[in-house]
Amino acid sequence: xxxxTQSQPEMSVQEAETVTLSCTYDTSENNYYLFWYKQPPSxxxxxxxxxxxxxxxxxxxxxxxxxxxxxxxxxxxxxxxxQLGDTAMYFCAFMSTQGGSEKLVFGKGTxxxxxx
Amino acid sequence: EPEVTQTPSHQVTQMGxxxxxxxxxxxxxxxxxWYRQILGQKVEFLVSFYNNEISxxxxxxxxxxxxxxxxxxxxxxxxxxxKLEDSAMYFCASSARVGWNEQYFGPGTRLTVT
Numbered sequence: 001x002x003x004x005t006q007s008q009p010e011m012s013v014q015e016a017e018t019v020t021l022s023c024t025y026d027t028s029e030n031n032y033y034l035f036w037y038k039q040p041p042s043x044x045x046x047x048x049x050x051x052x053x054x055x056x057x058x059x060x061x062x063x064x065x066x067x068x069x070x071x072x073x074x075x076x077x078x079x080x081x082x083q084l085g086d087t088a089m090y091f092c093a094f095m096s097t098q099g100g101s102e103k104l105v106f107g108k109g110t111x112x113x114x115x116x
Numbered sequence: 117e118p119e120v121t122q123t124p125s126h127q128v129t130q131m132g133x134x135x136x137x138x139x140x141x142x143x144x145x146x147x148x149x150w151y152r153q154i155l156g157q158k159v160e161f162l163v164s165f166y167n168n169e170i171s172x173x174x175x176x177x178x179x180x181x182x183x184x185x186x187x188x189x190x191x192x193x194x195x196x197x198x199k200l201e202d203s204a205m206y207f208c209a210s211s212a213r214v215g216w217n218e219q220y221f222g223p224g225t226r227l228t229v230t
Contacts, residue, residue: 004158037221042223043223044119044120044207044221044222044223044224045207045221046220046221047218047219050218091159100171100172100214101172102147102149102164102171102172102211102214103149103161103164103172103174104151104159104161104219105161106151106158106159106160107158108157108158109158109159
């Protein structure tokens with residue numbers, strides 16, 4: 001079974017600075033999807049960024065980018081120019097491409113606080 | 117922008133009672149999911165639903181749980197006889213297609229079993 005580990009329960013960063021959230025996962029599959037979801041306080045989870053494992057190029061969405069290291073099974077999220085609105089729980093998630101599975105396997109999350 | 121909605125936001129029930137959690141997925145989505153998060157633990161997959169039947173379920177989703185799409189808009193999760201350990205945040209999600217496609221999550225229902 002796949003597992004996702006987020007080793008940083010909480011992190012903080014000063015506004016306008018850069019922060020990196022860590023995620024590692026365990027799988028025997030060669031192709032799969034990886035996601036970062038953000039859950040602001042008292043609001044629903046929204047997708048931040050996603051990566052397909054067979055694509056070597058790291059995904060980027062505006063201030064958000066990933067460092068995908070397939071061999072190391074690592075999928076970290078970098079947030080540049082942090083803003084107060086980035087304060088949220090961040091969840092790393094894995095989805096298999098085999099057997100028509102649709103389930104997301106989540107890590108425990110990292111609580112990020114952006115300080116003014 | 118369309119959103120997934122869930123009602124109620126907080127449900128308190130006594131052990132052994134039946135509870136129904138309700139979700140309204142995004143209108144043109146075809147795939148529906150329930151996840152739960154016990155306090156302090158990971159968000160866990162419960163079940164996925166497509167074309168009026170369960171397409172995948174986890175070990176957690178035992179005979180006490182059922183899902184239904186009673187009409188064209190609602191998607192429900194029923195727990196027949198609640199246990200203390202069912203206390204958790206329950207999230208509904210929907211997507212237009214499987215896999216690469218984004219799952220859109222609702223705000224969750226906090227279920228407290230006393």
